[in-house]
Ligand SMILES: Nc1ncnc2c1ncn2[C@@H]1O[C@H](COP(=O)(O)OP(=O)(O)OP(=O)(O)O)[C@@H](O)[C@H]1O
């Protein structure tokens with residue numbers, strides 16, 4: 001179980017005195033997730049999730065917490081951060097930042113079909129549009145400057161071939177990010193980690209309904225197209241080699257475009273953005289793999305998967321955006 005910071009019933013009872021959420025019924029550690037400590041927290045008033053932030057600081061967190069609050073207020077299905085009696089939505093537990101958010105219904109779909117892809121695509125476009133008048137600004141902290149910082153640290157662990165690939169791609173992406181083409185892309189608050197395990201669906205496999213998006217703790221202001229690229233690089237591929245499942249890709253992108261049509265600049269930037277999105281997770285997975293932290297149980301994701309996705313995007317590109 002990825003519980004980095006154990007929380008006792010007594011801790012949770014004391015925490016709940018800061019809120020108007022009733023009293024503790026049950027507390028259960030959540031095994032999924034590699035970044036934060038999460039517990040399901042049931043009270044006499046409802047079902048919540050308690051998150052203790054292991055990496056993010058009190059200074060960085062208001063962006064994520066207030067973004068979720070903003071999106072929830074605009075009817076985008078996301079966890080709603082709960083407000084304490086003192087008006088704050090962020091507090092401290094065992095010396096670390098912590099929040100209680102509403103628990104969404106449903107579970108993630110590891111084998112998504114066309115309907116799941118349509119629902120996810122349409123909801124992401126709604127989230128982008130709803131974020132336009134969000135007042136806080138914070139860049140995606142896992143973007144190009146972070147890759148530039150981290151790649152030298154993981155290079156010693158890579159083969160000569162891997163090192164050549166990652167360095168060549170870093171050079172390509174550095175040029176792309178500095179280009180007028182990139183500057184012209186519509187941008188705003190973006191989830192930046194919309195993998196299939198971060199979207200919950202209610203209903204059964206044949207008749208799913210959207211439960212909501214979770215795990216906003218990599219969100220940041222970025223090109224919306226990056227968000228789309230991150231998502232389809234996970235939702236619409238054959239996992240064995242990263243190649244496309246064209247039917248899923250088409251469903252995802254059309255559903256998104258029906259809510260927010262893609263611009264000509266986005267259509268042009270699409271192949272390079274898909275590579276950027278693959279690069280982002282190859283780098284972070286390498287970093288996580290070679291700097292394991294202590295946890296009761298921790299299984300870092302496989303970095304080589306995104307090496308294959310990146311190679312697939314370089315070699316075969318992508319169908320045009322609708
Ligand atoms: N608001 C919520 N409502 C319902 N379930 C939730 C909620 N938040 C988290 N979960 C559950 O907890 C699991 C882990 O949460 P999450 O993915 O946010 O953890 P994390 O450590 O931040 O993840 P990651 O490793 O993906 O960064 C999810 O897969 C989901 O089952």
Ligand SMILES: N[C@@H](CCO)C(=O)O
Nearest residue numbers: 035193195281285301
């Ligand atoms: N979605 C990320 C994990 C961080 O949320 C990955 O699969 O590497």
